Amino acid sequence: RFIIETINDQLKNISQIEHSRHRSVHGFMLNMIGGLIAYQLKESKPQLNITDVDVNAISVMA
Template sequence: MKPKVMKLWDHLMLRKRFIIETVFNQLKNISKIEHSRYRSCINFMVNLLAGLITYSFQLKKSSIKMTWLDKHLIA
């Protein structure tokens, strides 16, 4: 496969992919946010909001730590 030119932001986020996947996994399993067939848009929004509120109350949250060099490379 040929190497492709990638934007700097995409390259930095690719390095942080494990942390992003961990957050998605926590949202799906701990906060019970998952796709199902909702009968109305309001039910979908209530479920999504409840899951995000649950995630915000967790004591240990994963976060992407940007170094000084990462921030200056983007700018």
């Protein structure tokens, strides 16, 4: 859950994806796709420094 929250936080802060009350599903999807495209076009993307040990520990907890 921590990793998901971290990724969501990065998307909100870097790509200006925000939760707002969209009046239609189309408006929501347009906002989400636009933010994801902006994220993909960024030259320097944030990275999580996760080692194999951390991945195994997360797998055991899940």
